[in-house]
Amino acid sequence: xxxxxxxxxxxxxxxxxxxxxxxxxxxxxxxxxxxxxxxxxxxxxxxxxxxxxxxxxxxxxxxxxxxxxxxxxxxxxxxxxxxxxxxxxxxxxxxxxxxxxxxxxxxxxxxxxxxxxxxxxxxxxxxxxxxxxxxxxxxxxxxxxxxxxxxxxxxxxxxxxxxxxxxxxxxxxxxxxxxxxxxxxxxxxxxxxxxxxxxxxxxxxxxxxxxxxxxxxxxxxxxxxxxxxxxxxxxxxxxxxxxxxxxxxxxxxxxxxxxxxxxxxxxxxxxxxxxxxxxxxxxxxxxxxxxxxxxxxxxxxxxxxxxxxxxxxxxxxxxxxxxxxxxxxxxxxxxxxxxxxxxxxxxxxxxxxxxxxxxxxxxxxxxxxxxxxxxxxxxxxxxxxxxxxxxxxxxxxxxxxxxxxxxxxxxxxxxxxxxxxxxxxxxxxxxxxxxxxxxxxxxxxxxxxxxxxxxxxxxxxxxxxxxxxxxxxxxxxxxxxxxxxxxxxxxxxxxxxxxxxxxxxxxxxxxxxxxxxxxxxxxxxxxxxxxxxxxxxxx
Amino acid sequence: xxxxxxxxxxxxxxxxxxxxxxxxxxxxxxxxxxxxxxxxxxxxxxxxxxxxxxxxxxxxxxxxxxxxxxxxxxxxxxxxxxxxxxxxxxxxxxxxxxxxxxxxxxxxxxxxxxxxxxxxxxxxxxxxxxxxxxxxxxxxxxxxxxxxxxxxxxxxxxxxxxxxxxxxxxxxxxxxxxxxxxxxxxxxxxxxxxxxxxxxxxxxxxx
Numbered sequence: 001x002x003x004x005x006x007x008x009x010x011x012x013x014x015x016x017x018x019x020x021x022x023x024x025x026x027x028x029x030x031x032x033x034x035x036x037x038x039x040x041x042x043x044x045x046x047x048x049x050x051x052x053x054x055x056x057x058x059x060x061x062x063x064x065x066x067x068x069x070x071x072x073x074x075x076x077x078x079x080x081x082x083x084x085x086x087x088x089x090x091x092x093x094x095x096x097x098x099x100x101x102x103x104x105x106x107x108x109x110x111x112x113x114x115x116x117x118x119x120x121x122x123x124x125x126x127x128x129x130x131x132x133x134x135x136x137x138x139x140x141x142x143x144x145x146x147x148x149x150x151x152x153x154x155x156x157x158x159x160x161x162x163x164x165x166x167x168x169x170x171x172x173x174x175x176x177x178x179x180x181x182x183x184x185x186x187x188x189x190x191x192x193x194x195x196x197x198x199x200x201x202x203x204x205x206x207x208x209x210x211x212x213x214x215x216x217x218x219x220x221x222x223x224x225x226x227x228x229x230x231x232x233x234x235x236x237x238x239x240x241x242x243x244x245x246x247x248x249x250x251x252x253x254x255x256x257x258x259x260x261x262x263x264x265x266x267x268x269x270x271x272x273x274x275x276x277x278x279x280x281x282x283x284x285x286x287x288x289x290x291x292x293x294x295x296x297x298x299x300x301x302x303x304x305x306x307x308x309x310x311x312x313x314x315x316x317x318x319x320x321x322x323x324x325x326x327x328x329x330x331x332x333x334x335x336x337x338x339x340x341x342x343x344x345x346x347x348x349x350x351x352x353x354x355x356x357x358x359x360x361x362x363x364x365x366x367x368x369x370x371x372x373x374x375x376x377x378x379x380x381x382x383x384x385x386x387x388x389x390x391x392x393x394x395x396x397x398x399x400x401x402x403x404x405x406x407x408x409x410x411x412x413x414x415x416x417x418x419x420x421x422x423x424x425x426x427x428x429x430x431x432x433x434x435x436x437x438x439x440x441x442x443x444x445x446x447x448x449x450x451x452x453x454x455x456x457x458x459x460x461x462x463x464x465x466x467x468x469x470x471x472x473x474x475x476x477x478x479x480x481x482x483x484x485x486x487x488x489x490x491x492x493x494x495x496x497x498x499x500x501x502x503x504x505x506x507x508x509x510x511x512x513x514x515x516x517x518x519x520x521x522x523x524x525x526x527x528x529x530x531x532x533x534x535x536x537x538x539x
Numbered sequence: 540x541x542x543x544x545x546x547x548x549x550x551x552x553x554x555x556x557x558x559x560x561x562x563x564x565x566x567x568x569x570x571x572x573x574x575x576x577x578x579x580x581x582x583x584x585x586x587x588x589x590x591x592x593x594x595x596x597x598x599x600x601x602x603x604x605x606x607x608x609x610x611x612x613x614x615x616x617x618x619x620x621x622x623x624x625x626x627x628x629x630x631x632x633x634x635x636x637x638x639x640x641x642x643x644x645x646x647x648x649x650x651x652x653x654x655x656x657x658x659x660x661x662x663x664x665x666x667x668x669x670x671x672x673x674x675x676x677x678x679x680x681x682x683x684x685x686x687x688x689x690x691x692x693x694x695x696x697x698x699x700x701x702x703x704x705x706x707x708x709x710x711x712x713x714x715x716x717x718x719x720x721x722x723x724x725x726x727x728x729x730x731x732x733x734x735x736x737x738x739x740x741x742x743x744x745x746x
C-alpha cells in the first residue's frame with residue numbers, strides 16, 4: 001500500500017491489520033449488512049448464533065461466582081441472584097437468552113422445513129442443524145440442572161433414569177456420563193454445560209454455517225431487547241433448594257422438555273416413552289431431505305411433507321401443553337393429578353395425524369385461493385397506481401424525531417431505575433432502549449431508501465408517494481434460490497439492474513404475495529441483500 | 540495411484556495408502572494397553588472389595604443381639620470421610636430389622652434387610668414407619684410405599700413404574716459369630732444389587 005501523508009502510525013497499523021485479515025478464514029464468510037428491511041425468517045439461524053454469543057458472555061460472567069459443589073451450588077446461585085452487583089441481571093439475561101436460543105433454533109428449523117431449504121445440496125447443513133438443535137436443548141437442559149433446586153433435581157433424576165433404561169449399555173453409560181451420585185451430577189453437568197457441549201456446538205456450527213450470512217443490526221438489537229424486556233417482566237425464580245427429606249413443590253421441566261415429560265407421565269416403560277419416541281422423532285427429522293422427493297420447494301407444492309411437518313408441530317404443541325398441565329384440584333391424590341392416562345394420551349396423538357393432514361389440505365387450498373385473489377388485487381392496484389402501506393418521507397422524519405425523544409426519555413428512566421436499584425425495571429428499560437434503537441435504525445434505513453428512490457423520479461411525479469420496499473413471499477424466494485446462486489456470481493448484472501428496477505414507478509414493483517413471473521433478483525434474500533447493498537454503493 | 544493394477548479401479552486402495560493406514564492403526568493400538576478403557580469416567584462407586592462393618596449413627600457396629608425388631612437405622616455406605624460426599628443421598632442406606640411376624644425374631648441375617656434409602660420415584664429419602672398399621676417404608680415426597688420383606692413398591696408413584704424401577708437396590712449382609720453385622724461387597728448391576736435411584740430385577744418379585 002502506498003503510505004500517504006498525514007497517516008499516523010496507528011492508522012497504518014490498523015490498515016496493516018485489515019490487510020492481514022485477507023489470509024484468515026473471515027474473508028471466506030460473506031457478511032452482509034442489509035441496507036433495507038429483509039424478513040428475519042431468512043436469517044433466524046444467525047439470530048440463534050447471536051443469542052449463543054450472548055449466552056457465552058453472560059455464562060462466562062456467571063462462572064466467576066457459581067460453585068459446582070453439591071452443598072453450595074444452590075447457595076452460590078442465590079448469592080449471584082441476591083447480593084452480587086448485576087448478578088441478577090446477568091443471570092436473568094442468561095436464562096432468558098437460553099429460552100430464546102431454543103425457540104429461535106426451533107423456529108429456524110421449521111422455517112427451513114416448510115420452505116424446503118434443505119433440498120438444493122443443503123442436506124449436510126440440515127442434518128448438522130438437527131444435531132445442533134438437539135445439542136442446544138441438551139445444553140439448555142444441563143444449564144438449568146446445575147442450579148440444584150427442586151426442578152433441577154427432577155430433571156437430573158429423569159435424565160439419569162432415562163439413560164439407565166437404555167437396553168444393554170444403559171447402566172454403564174449412566175455411570176460414565178453421570179458418575180455415581182448427586183455430587184458427581186452437579187460437577188459433571190457443569191463440565192458438560194460450560195465446556196464440552198459448547199465446544200461440540202462450535203464444531204457443529206463450523207459445518208452448519210452457510211457461506212452467506214446476514215447480520216441485520218436492528219433485528220439483532222430487537223432480539224437482544226426482547227430478551228431484556230422478558231427478563232425484566234418475568235425474572236426467573238430461584239426455586240427451593242433440593243432437600244431429599246422434604247416434600248418438594250410440584251414442578252415441571254422447562255418448556256422445551258415438557259413434551260417428553262408428558263410421555264413419561266403416562267408411566268409407560270421409560271425407555272420407550274422417554275428415549276425411543278424422542279429419538280425416532282429426531283431421526284425422522286434428520287432423514288427428511290432423503291425422504292422428500294418433491295421437485296418443488298414451496299410448502300404448497302409438497303403436500304405430504306407439509307402435512308408431516310404440521311403433524312409434528314401439532315403433536316409438539318399438544319404434548320408441551322399437556323406436560324405443563326397438572327390437575328389443580330388439591331383434594332385428589334397426587335398420583336391421579338400427575339399420571340396421564342396412556343390410552344387417552346396416545347389416542348389424542350393418533351387423532352392429531354388425520355386432523356393435521358386435513359388442516360394442511362385446507363391451508364394449501366386457502367393459500368392458493370388467496371394467491372389468486374392477491375393477483376387480482378395487485379392488478380387492480382396497478383390500474384389505480386397505488387400501493388399498500390407506506391409512510392411519506394415527511395411523516396417518517398417526524399416519527400424518527402418522536403422515537404429519538406422516546407429514547408432519550410427511556411435513557412433517563414433507566415438511569416433513575418439504576419439509582420433506585422429496581423433490578424427488574426432496569427432490565428425492562430434497557431430492553432426497551434434496545435428495541436427502540438432497533439426501531440430508529442430501521443426507520444432511518446427506510447427513510448434513506450425512500451430519499452434515494454425519490455431523487456430520480458422527482459421530475460416526472462414529485463407528489464407521488466414512493467413505494468415501501470416490498471418483502472417478497474418466501475416461497476417465491478425458495479423457488480428462485482437455485483437460480484440465485486448463479487445470479488449472485490453474475491452480480492455485476494444485478495448491480496446495474498436493481499437500481500433501475502427499484503427506481504421505476506410503483507406499478508412495476510413486484511407486489512407481495514403476487515406471483516412473480518420474471519424472478520427479479522431482489523426477490524430472494526441472498527440477492528435482495530446483495531442488490532440493496534450494491535444499490536447503496538451506486539446511488 | 541502408483542501400481543499398474545490399481546490404476547484401473549479408483550476405489551482400490553494403493554499399497555502406500557494401505558501401509559499408512561497400518562501405521563496409524565499400529566500407533567493407536569500400541570497405546571491401548573496403557574489406557575484402562577472406561578475406568579476413568581465412571582466414579583469407583585462400586586463399593587468396597589472387602590466386607591465393611593454396619594456402622595450405626597452413634598459409631599458402634601450393629602449387632603444382632605442389640606438391634607431391636609421392627610426398627611431401622613441409617614447407614615452410610617461406602618464412607619469416604621468427606622463431609623459433603625457422605626451426606627450424599629446415594630450413599631444413604633437403611634438397615635431394617637423386620638417385625639416379628641415377618642421373621643424379625645430370628646437371631647440371624649434373615650431378620651435383616653438393607654435397602655437404598657433413595658426412593659425410586661424422584662430420589663427423596665424414604666423412612667421406615669414401625670407403627671402397628673404401617674411397618675413399611677414410606678417416601679415423604681410423593682407417598683411411594685415399600686414392602687420391607689422384598690423392597691418392592693406396593694403403592695404410590697414408584698408402584699406404577701415398570702420393572703426394574705419398582706424394586707429397591709439392596710446390600711447383602713452377613714452376621715459373624717459374635718453377632719456383628721457386616722456389609723458384603725456389592726455389585727451394582729440390575730441383576731445383582733441393583734442401581735441406586737433406578738431399581739433392580741429379582742426373579743419372583745418383579746420379574
